[in-house]
Amino acid sequence: MNIDFSPEELAFQQEVQQFLQEKLPEDIREKTLKEIPLEKEDFVRWQKILYEQGWAATNWPVEYGGTGWTPTQKHIWADECANYGVPELIPFGLKMVAPVIFTYGSEEQKQRFLPDILASNVWWCQGYSEPNAGSDLASLKTTAVRDGDEYIVNGTKTWNTLGHFADWIFCLVRTGGPQVKNQAAISFLLIDMNHPGITVSPIMTLGGHHEVNEVHFDNVRVPVENRIGEEGQGWTYAKVLLTHERTGIARVAKSKKRLQTLKDLAKETCDGENSLLENPAFAQKLAEVEIDLLALEFTELRTLAAVSTGGAPGAESSILKIKGTEVAQLIDELYMETAGYYGMPFVREQFRSGFDGEWVGPGVIASSVPRYLNNRKSSIYGGSNEIQKNIISKWVLGL
Numbered sequence: 001m002n003i004d005f006s007p008e009e010l011a012f013q014q015e016v017q018q019f020l021q022e023k024l025p026e027d028i029r030e031k032t033l034k035e036i037p038l039e040k041e042d043f044v045r046w047q048k049i050l051y052e053q054g055w056a057a058t059n060w061p062v063e064y065g066g067t068g069w070t071p072t073q074k075h076i077w078a079d080e081c082a083n084y085g086v087p088e089l090i091p092f093g094l095k096m097v098a099p100v101i102f103t104y105g106s107e108e109q110k111q112r113f114l115p116d117i118l119a120s121n122v123w124w125c126q127g128y129s130e131p132n133a134g135s136d137l138a139s140l141k142t143t144a145v146r147d148g149d150e151y152i153v154n155g156t157k158t159w160n161t162l163g164h165f166a167d168w169i170f171c172l173v174r175t176g177g178p179q180v181k182n183q184a185a186i187s188f189l190l191i192d193m194n195h196p197g198i199t200v201s202p203i204m205t206l207g208g209h210h211e212v213n214e215v216h217f218d219n220v221r222v223p224v225e226n227r228i229g230e231e232g233q234g235w236t237y238a239k240v241l242l243t244h245e246r247t248g249i250a251r252v253a254k255s256k257k258r259l260q261t262l263k264d265l266a267k268e269t270c271d272g273e274n275s276l277l278e279n280p281a282f283a284q285k286l287a288e289v290e291i292d293l294l295a296l297e298f299t300e301l302r303t304l305a306a307v308s309t310g311g312a313p314g315a316e317s318s319i320l321k322i323k324g325t326e327v328a329q330l331i332d333e334l335y336m337e338t339a340g341y342y343g344m345p346f347v348r349e350q351f352r353s354g355f356d357g358e359w360v361g362p363g364v365i366a367s368s369v370p371r372y373l374n375n376r377k378s379s380i381y382g383g384s385n386e387i388q389k390n391i392i393s394k395w396v397l398g399l
Contacts, residue, residue, distance in 0.1 A: 047120035082253035093117040127157040127171035144173035188234035206373035250324030315395040318388035335368040
């Protein structure tokens with residue numbers, strides 16, 4: 001694989017750098033670099049800037065507002081964003097439900113939903129996991145019973161990220177009876193979060209803040225026109241969505257930036273008479289993570305190249321998900337090791353009570369505890385890493 005940029009690609013890189021320098025709000029950049037959680041308004045403001053530039057949807061077809069970028073341009077964009085301190089856009093609309101809508105939705109659904117997703121006028125959340133259906137998602141129990149031109153939805157979805165901010169939720173629901181095979185009884189519904197009968201209950205994460213929820217449906221009436229594609233085909237559509245989600249979970253560019261920041265912090269951290277970066281055991285751990293990350297980056301580039309030809313990511317998305325989350329968690333562990341006494345439990349308590357503008361410790365190091373705790377879930381959501389290994393064994397090895 002040739003990793004040298006062409007003159008055209010170098011020109012694009014300069015264009016991206018200039019755009020970020022001129023257009024990224026400084027307050028958003030500062031929060032991102034200091035790993036301070038952003039507010040909803042921050043995400044909306046930044047996406048609208050990208051929307052005006054025509055750069056909001058790097059993974060969409062051009063006819064729906066996508067950039068038409070090559071895999072290399074997407075790679076350059078991701079790297080420059082990570083280096084400059086650009087926040088990751090909320091993925092549920094742009095990167096998850098939108099590909100399902102523009103691939104399987106009706107023309108009316110495309111015209112109704114895609115423009116508002118692109119402009120960040122409407123926020124989406126995901127309704128997949130349930131209290132007793134996580135990795136075994138096909139065993140979900142939430143029902144949608146047909147009543148004329150409506151479905152009546154009952155059930156509970158859990159581990160729902162940012163549902164307390166969302167305007168809409170995309171859900172997998174059971175539309176077939178008990179005699180129908182699990183997967184064949186599942187449909188894909190788009191549900192307005194303002195419908196009567198929907199209750200959102202907060203779940204506090206180990207990191208100490210409100211990020212996820214349980215969403216309860218009590219006789220919620222949803223128009224049949226909000227169903228994507230055919231009844232009973234939701235499992236097919238969901239698998240396409242999950243491959244896009246898992247590919248995004250790799251977050252290679254972000255891990256590269258965090259690793260570089262970690263090196264800088266370790267260089268400034270005392271370890272006896274030398275810096276922590278000079279500690280042979282710590283340096284070996286850094287080197288191992290860096291090698292894994294480099295291999296992951298090339299895998300991501302190959303996947304982007306495959307997707308650019310019009311296909312959806314296959315088993316590669318599972319490989320990216322497994323290694324991407326493992327590398328990110330290893331980096332979190334090294335941050336904890338670098339934090340030392342700054343990572344004591346009182347820092348977590350400070351985080352629980354809300355950020356007051358003054359972290360205890362140098363740079364971003366004091367936030368290592370809540371970040372470490374919060375990121376433990378990354379190897380579970382999007383399909384646990386154990387399930388991803390099953391997918392790889394089936395798709396690649398034919399087992």
